[in-house]
Amino acid sequence: MAQRLSAHMTVMQNAAQRAAKRLLRDFNEVEQLQVSVKGPGDFVSQADMRAEQILRDDLTKARPGYAFLMEESGASGSENWAWRWVIDPLDGTSNFLHGIPHWAISIALERRLPDGSTEIAAAVVYAPAVDEMFWAEKGTGAYLNDRRLRVSARREMREAVFATGIPFAITSPRNRLAFARTLGTLMPHVAGIRRFGAAALDLAWTAAGRYDGYWECGIKAWDITAGLLIVREAGGYATDPGGGDPRTSGDVVAANPHLHPALRDAVIDGITAAEARSA
Incomplete structure (x- = not known):
């Protein structure tokens, strides 16, 4: 039986899947991407920026008051945020730009607690090239698509x-x-x-x-x-x-x-x- 998604998780997975469609189109035309160099081994592409904008637009529409911390555009929103999205729109950029199908969209949702500390409330790591959606919400377990995840049991x-x-x-x-x-x-x-x-x-x-x-x-x-x-x-x-x-x-x-x-x-x-x- 499929795990029922919360409202937050539905928003996060939908945003990841929409950004993934754009990234997959770019990945299939990776040779034609215009790429600028931020530093050795740390590239930013048009694909990266487009994916970030899709995620920002979708998450802002769904949750207008939430703050953001994003790889390309940094922090935005209220400094006294109660909820914040933490996003890498394209983790594994160098893999992506070399045609290696090992890259992901990472979205986390942080919550500020009454004492001023923060906790991670929900998370999505989506690998579009293999259609693997890793996700979790605090206190409810972790999943790969519809399958419950457990870490390995090796001791040695x-x-x-x-x-x-x-x-x-x-x-x-x-x-x-x-x-x-x-x-x-x-x-x-x-x-x-x-x-x-x-x-x-x-x-x-x-x-x-x-x-x-x-x-x-x-x-x-x-x-x-x-x-x-x-x-x-x-x-x-x-x-x-x-x-x-x-x-x-x-x-x-x-x-x-x-x-x-x-x-x-x-x-x-x-x-x-x-x-x-x-x-």
């Missing part, structure tokens, strides 16, 4: 496959050093490490048990906010290396409950070594 590091993001040219020296140390620590002890180039999908695939965990340092809130909730609602842990909120620190460690402590320890070791070397 030697059986684990982890995902990460390899630093590129504009990455800070601290994060490059931390990555190298963490990678060197993990590689002799795990079954494999993958880099597919889309953080939102790395988290969604961790929720689905395709990966046993994922880590990355120096990542933006719009890349991970939706995925954090999907992992947690699938029974996993998603924190920063110190156990705090990755939305604040930009560093994320996500895994099943059995492997999260060991992965965190490896990332902490990498960061500690990098900071000592940079001091």
Whole structure:
């Protein structure tokens, strides 16, 4: 029996699917896209901007008072927002522009609590090229299309496959050093490490048990906010290396409950070594 969607989730999935139609048309003509370069390895295309505008228009029409935090256009709306959309209209832009069908639309909905803190209330990560809709709402579980998701049950590091993001040219020296140390620590002890180039999908695939965990340092809130909730609602842990909120620190460690402590320890070791070397 299909899971009944809430009003928020219906709005989010409909907006993602409408933006996806435009992105898929552009993906099929990727050679003809006009692309400008924001920085090494960080491209923005007409497709990206068009998708962001579709999402903004649809979500504003459905929920006029909500604020936005978006990759291309930044923050907008009231600073004292009660609800806010956090959106990456095209996660995996480099994959998209090279014709690699591993990219996604990421939409999260944050809610401000009475004490002034915020929580992630709902999330969608949609991979249009394979028609996979990962989604979750706080307290109701995580799903892939109509199927309930659970993180993997593996307990041994030697059986684990982890995902990460390899630093590129504009990455800070601290994060490059931390990555190298963490990678060197993990590689002799795990079954494999993958880099597919889309953080939102790395988290969604961790929720689905395709990966046993994922880590990355120096990542933006719009890349991970939706995925954090999907992992947690699938029974996993998603924190920063110190156990705090990755939305604040930009560093994320996500895994099943059995492997999260060991992965965190490896990332902490990498960061500690990098900071000592940079001091």
